[in-house]
Structure formats: C-alpha cells, structure tokens
Amino acid sequence: MNTYDVLARAFPDAPGDLSRLHGRLATAAERDGVLDVAYRIADSPVGPLLLAATEQGLVRVAYAREGHDAVLQALADQVSPRILHAARPGGGGMMLRT
Amino acid sequence: MTGKPPFEAIVAAHGRTVLCVCRAVLGPADADDAWSETFLSALKAYPALPAGANVEAWLVTIAHRKAIDVTRAAARRAIPVAETPEDATPSAPDADPDAGAELARAVARLPARQKHAVAYHYLAGLPYAEVAAIIGGTPEAARRAAADGIASLRRSYPGAPGSRVLP
Numbered sequence: 001m002n003t004y005d006v007l008a009r010a011f012p013d014a015p016g017d018l019s020r021l022h023g024r025l026a027t028a029a030e031r032d033g034v035l036d037v038a039y040r041i042a043d044s045p046v047g048p049l050l051l052a053a054t055e056q057g058l059v060r061v062a063y064a065r066e067g068h069d070a071v072l073q074a075l076a077d078q079v080s081p082r083i084l085h086a087a088r089p090g091g092g093g094m095m096l097r098t
Numbered sequence: 099m100t101g102k103p104p105f106e107a108i109v110a111a112h113g114r115t116v117l118c119v120c121r122a123v124l125g126p127a128d129a130d131d132a133w134s135e136t137f138l139s140a141l142k143a144y145p146a147l148p149a150g151a152n153v154e155a156w157l158v159t160i161a162h163r164k165a166i167d168v169t170r171a172a173a174r175r176a177i178p179v180a181e182t183p184e185d186a187t188p189s190a191p192d193a194d195p196d197a198g199a200e201l202a203r204a205v206a207r208l209p210a211r212q213k214h215a216v217a218y219h220y221l222a223g224l225p226y227a228e229v230a231a232i233i234g235g236t237p238e239a240a241r242r243a244a245a246d247g248i249a250s251l252r253r254s255y256p257g258a259p260g261s262r263v264l265p
Contacts, residue, residue, distance in 0.1 A: 003220050003248065010201035011121040011221075018113050021130060025109070025137050034142045037104075076104045082141055083104035 026086040036080035039072065054079065105144050108153060109137060115222055116157050122205055122217040123165045132168055136161040155228040158218055162232050169210075204255040212247030219244045 029035035037059065039052040050068045052060040052075055059079060062071040076083055116136055120129035139160050147156060205213060211233060218229045219240070226237040226244070233240060 004223070007122070007201070007205070007216070007220050008118055010198040010205060011118045012198065013114060013117055018117065021117070021133055022109060022113070024130075024134050025141075028134060028138050029141055032138065032142070034138070039106075072104045072106065076102055080145065081102040081105055082144055084106050084109070084141070 022085070026084045029082075029084060030086065034082060035084055035086070036082040037075055038084060038086035039075075040086060041068070052083075101149060102144070102147070105141055108140070108144070108157075112154055112157050113137070115154065116161055118221050119158060119217045120161055120165065121202070122221055123161075123213060124168055125202075125206055128168045128172070132161060132164045135164045139164070152224075152228065154222055155224050155232075158222045158224060158228075159232050162214065162218070201251070201255050204251050207254065208247050208250060211243050212250065215240050215243035216247040216251075220248070 026035065026038070030038065037052050037054055039050055039060075042049050042051055047064045048068075049064075050060070050062040050071055051058065052062075052071075060071060060075060062068060072083060113133075117129065117133050120132040120136070124132055136157060140157055147153070205216065208216065214233045215229055218224050218232060219226060224232075226241045229244070230237045230240040233243075235243075
C-alpha cells in the first residue's frame with residue numbers, strides 16, 4: 001500500500017457524496033447562468049435517450065447507438081464545453097421534460 | 099470547435115480527488131462548500147483554459163484559493179475566549195476509533211504549509227513544481243514541506259506507528 005492509499009483512506013467519501021455535490025453544482029451553475037448545456041438520460045421504448053438543452057431549448061436528442069459520449073463531445077465542440085448532467089434541469093428556459 | 103471534453107467529464111475524472119484534497123486541507127465541515135465553489139469557479143473559467151493545461155493542477159489551485167477564503171472567513175467569525183482547551187483539534191468525546199479518522203485528525207494538526215504540500219503532492223499527485231506554484235516557494239521547499247509533514251504524521255499518528263502505515 002502506498003502513501004496515497006493510506007492518506008486517501010483517511011478522507012473517504014460516503015456513498016452518494018459526490019452525487020449530492022454534483023447536484024448542488026448543477027443547481028448553482030444554472031442559477032449563475034454558466035451552465036450552457038444541461039443533459040439527462042431518459043428511458044424510452046427505444047432505449048435510453050440523451051436529451052440536451054440550452055437556455056433556448058432542446059438542442060439534441062440522441063439514441064444510445066450514436067454513442068452518448070461522442071454526442072456530448074460534439075456538443076462541447078459545437079455549442080459549449082460547459083456541459084453538465086442535470087437530473088432535474090429547471091429554471092430559465094433549460095427545461096427537460098420527458 | 100473547442101476540442102475540450104464536456105465539463106461533466108472533468109467532474110467525473112477529478113471530483114473525488116478534489117473532494118479528498120478539500121477534506122484534507124479544511125476538514126469535513128467546510129470541504130463540501132469548498133468543493134462546490136471550486137467546480138463552479140472552474141466551470142465559469144473552463145472555456146478559457148488553455149489546451150493541454152494540467153487540469154488537476156488547475157483544479158487544485160482553485161481549491162487552494164477557496165480553502166484560503168474559507169479559512170480567513172472562519173478566522174473572522176472566531177470569537178475570542180478566555181481559555182483554550184488543551185487540545186484544540188476537533189475530536190468528539192466518543193472519537194471514532196477508525197484508524198482513518200485518527201489519521202485525518204493527525205493531518206488536521208499539521209502546520210498549514212505541510213498540510214497543503216502533503217495534500218497536493220500525495221493526494222492530488224501533483225509534482226513538486228506544481229505544488230510550489232500553488233503554495234509558493236521553490237519545488238525543493240515544497241518537497242521538504244511534504245517530507246516534514248509525512249515524517250510528522252509517522253510520529254504522531256497513534257494508531258499506526260512507523261513506516262508500516264505511511265510508506
């Protein structure tokens with residue numbers, strides 16, 4: 001066991017810690033107007049769909065076969081890299097309803 | 099075309115490490131706020147981050163500044179008292195017997211410079227040149243601060259004597 005492993009065990013994160021903090025970040029980012037693209041994955045009869053929205057509205061719907069990571073990278077290149085998963089995007093015009 | 103990965107990927111790749119660093123530097127009470135403020139500031143500045151930048155070092159630099167802000171704010175809130183407890187280290191009467199908690203308290207007792215050097219080098223994995231750029235001074239001084247911190251932890255960490263626990 002190396003020094004990192006020993007030290008890291010002193011500062012463990014409980015299950016859900018990072019998810020909770022991520023939620024806080026997405027909420028704060030949207031509040032401050034710095035979340036350019038919010039996305040979520042929605043179940044559908046044709047499989048998981050990626051839904052991405054800007055303040056102007058929905059900008060991309062992608063099937064799983066398109067590769068969601070590749071779709072997000074394309075959005076980063078073409079729209080903005082300020083992209084976050086937002087489980088409950090809301091406020092302003094950035095609403096994703098399924 | 100930016101060529102940058104989505105910021106979500108940055109959070110996924112570095113979120114855990116930054117949280118670990120925030121907890122080491124600030125303790126659990128303030129770490130969550132520091133983590134959130136670090137990533138919010140990073141998100142704002144992300145489009146301007148130069149291509150090829152060391153993202154982990156960039157995030158730790160932001161976290162370091164947030165930690166200083168939090169520490170200063172806490173100092174301003176502090177209320178003078180006539181007497182101080184013998185051991186000012188946060189420790190509940192029914193202290194967690196877990197060895198990790200003991201080590202966390204030992205890290206909290208380190209002088210700030212040693213604590214920062216240990217956290218940024220050993221937890222964030224930054225080279226000493228990057229650590230020095232964050233905390234000031236030379237890479238050699240940063241290396242010495244980290245080494246002194248580790249040596250102090252080996253001496254003071256009660257549940258884990260010697261190099262068997264801290265290599």
